[in-house]
Amino acid sequence: MIAIAFLLGLLGLLVFAAAGTGQSLPIAEILGLIAVFIVFFGAGVHVAAVLGILALLIGVIFSDRPFWLFAGQTFWGPSSNFVLVAVPLFLLMGEILLRAGLSDRLYKSLNIWLNRLPGGLLHTNIASCALFSAISGSSVATAATMGSVALPYFDNTKYSQRMVLGSLAAGGAMGNLIPPGITFIVYGLITETSVGALYIAALLPSILVTLLFAGVITLHGLRNPLAKPAALPLSVKLRSLVGLLPTMALIVMVLGSIYGGYATPTEAAALGVAGAAFFALVERRLTFQMLNASAEATARNTALLGLIILAAYLLNYILTVINVPQALADMIANLPVPPWAIMLAIIGMYFALGTFMEGFSMIITTVPVVFPIVVALGYDPIWFGVVVTMLVEIAAISPPDGTVMYVLQGMRPRGGPITDVFVGVMPFLLAYLAAVGMLLIWPEIALWPLSFMR
Amino acid sequence: SAYAQMPESLPAGAPLRLSAVTQPLPTQPQFTRVDIPYLREAIPKRSNGRISVQLSTHAERNLAGNEIVRLVRSGQVDIGAGTLSTLSGDVPLLDGIDLAGLSPEIGQAKKIAEAILPAANKELERFGVRLLAIYPFPAQVVFCRQPFTSLSDLKGKKVRTFGNSLNDFITTIGAQPVSIGFPEVYSALERGVTDCGITGTGSGASARWPEVTTHVSSLALSWALAGYMVNVAWWNRLDPEVRNFIEATFKEINDKQWELGHTATRDGITCSIGLADECKLHPLAARPMTEVKPVEADQALVTKTFRDVVLPNWVKRCGARCGEIYNQVIAPISGVEYRP
Amino acid sequence: MRGGVPAPLRVAQGLTRWVSRLAAVMAYLAGWNYILCAVLITFDVVARNLLGFSTAATVEISGYMLACGIAWALAHTLARRAHIRVDVLVNRMPLRLRVWLHVLAVALLAGFAVFIAWGGWQIVEESALFDAHDNSALRIPLMLPQGIWAFGLLAFLVMSLVLLLESALALLLGELEEVDALLGSRSVDDETREALEAVAMAREEQPA
Ligand code: NA
Ligand code: NA
Secondary structure, eight states: OHHHHHHHHHHHHHHHHHHHHTOOOOHHHHHHHHHHHHHHHHTTOBHHHHHHHHHHHHHHHHOOSOGGGGHHHHHHHHHTOGGGGHHHHHHHHHHHHHHTTHHHHHHHHHHHHHTTSTTTHHHHHHHHHHHHHTTOOOHHHHHHHHHHHHGGGGTTSOSOHHHHHHHHHHHHTTTTTSSSOHHHHHHHHHHTOOHHHHHHHTHHHHHHHHHHHHHHHHHHHHHSOOOOOOOOOHHHHHHHGGGGHHHHHHHHHHHHHHHTTSOOHHHHHHHHHHHHHHHHHHTTOOOHHHHHHHHHHHHHHHHHHHHHHHHHHHHHHHHHHTTHHHHHHHHHHTSSSOHHHHHHHHHHHHHHHHHHSOHHHHHHHHHHHHHHHHHHTTOOHHHHHHHHHHHHHHHHTSTTOOHHHHHHHHHOTTOOOTHHHHHHHHHHHHHHHHHHHHHHHOTHHHHGGGGGTO | OOOOOOOSOOOOOSOEEEEEEOOSOTTSHIIIIIIIIIIIIIHHHHTTTSEEEEEEOTTTTTOOSTTHHHHHHTTSOSEEEEEHHHHTTTOGGGGGGGOTTSOSSHHHHHHHHHHHHHHHHHHHHTTTEEEEEEEOOSOEEEEESSOOSSGGGGTTOEEEOOSHHHHHHHHHTTOEEEOOOHHHHHHHHHHTSSSEEEEEHHHHHHTTGGGTOOEEEOOOOBOOOEEEEEEHHHHHHSOHHHHHHHHHHHHHHHHHHHHHHHHHHHHHHHHHTTOTTTOOSSOOOSSOOEEEOOOHHHHHHHHHHIIIIIHHHHHHHHOHHHHHHIIIIIHHHHOOOOOO | OOSOOOHHHHHHHHHHHHHHHHHHHHHHHHHHHHHHHHHHHHHHHHIIIIISOOOSOHHHHHHHHHHHHHHHHHHHHHHTTOSOBOOTTGGGSOHHHHHHHHHHHHHHHHHHHHHHHHHHHHHHHHHHHHTOBOSSTTOOBTHHHHHHHHHHHHHHHHHHHHHHHHHHHHHHTTOHHHHHHHHSOOOHHHHHHHHHHHHHHHHSOOOO
16 A cells, blocks of 8 residues: 555656656556556566566557567676676575574574573574574575574464564564675665675664664563573583584675675675585585575575566666656756655655565666665765665565565464564564664764775 | 867758667766767757757666677667677677777877778678767776786786786786676775776776775776767668768767877876876875886887787687788788788 | 366376476576586685686676576476465455466466567577677687577476466366466465475484
């Protein structure tokens, strides 16, 4: 509903702007396209087909160019782009770590340290997701890996199922924000900003979001107290730290290789796979069968994203052929309102789109349009990259549509309605939005660490 | 030479909507100082609104740059521009106009570009595309994050290159060519993934390379020559008076681009080394770099490498016929003959 | 299950099974191709930093591996019903209406697949005309990676067509449950089984 209201609002804005410039807008055609869009989505047509067919319709109606003669090139370009190679590599790393049992050990070790806090085991969900995010660049991979590890621990406990699912979804939605992250790589690719700088700018926001999530859980824990498990002797606690070692080693390897000057952010993802395989070997779990299963899962998840990317790029190409991005950018830049109001409108647009759109295709279709406006308004491109990434993450946990929530729903050992996930994730969603608000008010949260690098 | 003149007006007639995609980035002076004033502004004005132009850059249309020939050929735009070495995967002859070490100074590069145009068009017209003009970007030079005084100091260093002839060149002088996608080069230099990078003096300044490198050579390795192309079917369909109008416009654009190539080459250096007074076209570096002036041995090394390695390797890639075209058209200007 | 599946539907089912099997093989190859890609890039990083050389073609080759990996796994992903649909509404509708929407979705997807596959082959032809090579040190003829890529797109098209054929036949013959099973969203059970299999693999006793 939010999205529909937003699209209609945008249309109104376009009419308003067109009236101001004296151009006439094809209102009937635009309304028709929006209707097709909404009906197809509602009817359960595949996201890629909706985008692709919309692209073809727009091309046929509005363009006098033989755009179809360039379609092959439009599909081939992004498919063979080296920078996007990081996507399957991060997914592959997650699959290997999961099957090698390393994620399980990470979870157990953190639990020993955190389970006596108010909120108990729920804190472990956030902390383990945060640490896993520091090696993996994918939210889906983080939620899938830590979700399948964590959920069995909550079987037959008194924890609120909604809170358990909500905390895992929220934790998963840090996968892209905490460096490394695919969204940053894609954003850097589109906007020609430094991925290294984006990672550094994401540092404090990552900590901020993690703390806010921990705050949500603590509040919940204080209001719904559970019996604390017995305290463990310090020696046991210290010994448990061994379980963290592989994860720590991988963090050092992935981020260290980037900042030590040994690898580019894309290459670091490949080193992560090699590192994961190495630890699997140490655990004596590196078997053909295990690699084979990881390979299939990686291929499937990459293809799922890949088909949407193909369609999104086609739509993107046809929109640029008929000059929509430039016209829209001109229009927004000339609106008679201050820059912060436009920025709020842009953020509102992302939030609205994010309720029903998948984050990855959202970033590919919108950033090329929005980025020039943001720069023209005088905002820092790196800061905006962090904000967009947070909005993409929020999209992944905003009902009714969100990949991270679907993944978790699919993993529940006992099933149950998906509304459990929707309700559980709400407090975390609000905390995430609060973090975006803080970044708007204090951009230094992102930019201050960069001042040491320049 | 005297400037070719863009006509002051065009007689009324059937209106024409023209679509053009030219430079890689909307911020480049080649775009802001030549393409916008001529294509976007002067053409509609002087044609009295008869011709309107939709002009954009590769970045705005999400293009990589190596597909421009195909873009123009398939009628997505009427006019397209792209750097020749990037297009050489589709049309290898184009690489030969701008080989590493071929033209030590810009005057020679211009002579070669003008001389080769008929032969290049013969090649391109097979694909339904025709070059209107070949123009330069600022000289391609070496930026490094560590001090160096001559090319021989690059021995053993990792140098980010693009294109085959620069690869050949860098390998021959004992350095290690590294292939890194353009968006990642800034951070690769920042972190030392690569020690040096080659790009135009102006592009380096614009892409904020002075933030991540300390020394820049002013020795021109090549010129990143680029070309304006038209779709032949569209071109032939044009009303002759419109065609003449556009052709004359591109003659003037061509002169302006060469003039700009000359000033921008020096401007990129002065901006990078922090000479605020002389820095007019590019962003001024916050932390001034050191200019490495070419020594005599460097120029000799460039010429020798060109003759012994770069040229024969290009003919190997392009075919024997390219060697013949080179000897007929380019060798008399460059003074270096290709010997099979 | 009602006894006696009509002959045309049986043929279509056999066809789907056969194409799915081929698609699965292609997807496993696509997955191993990513493992190979990780090895290649790791090798390039190590070689550059420790051994002082670089393949100077890794960027291009791994790009091709990505393109081919995506294309070759599209069909299998479709057979596994893993391509994303927004099916919150669809799943609440009565079976009678739901099956029509399933068939509509697969028909539109097949239509888009026709366009993708056609576009893919068209760029292969264009590269052949140009005799195009990439700008890497190896000067790889573009026909090679693009041809492999386009074959994957073709497989995706075939998969969507046989699914469309089988589901449309089933719909016309009134076998609504079968349409839902073939195209309906993956049940909670499917996904759980998959996740638990992965965890189980991790928890297995170490191989002897
Ligand atoms: Na991450
Ligand atoms: Na969402």
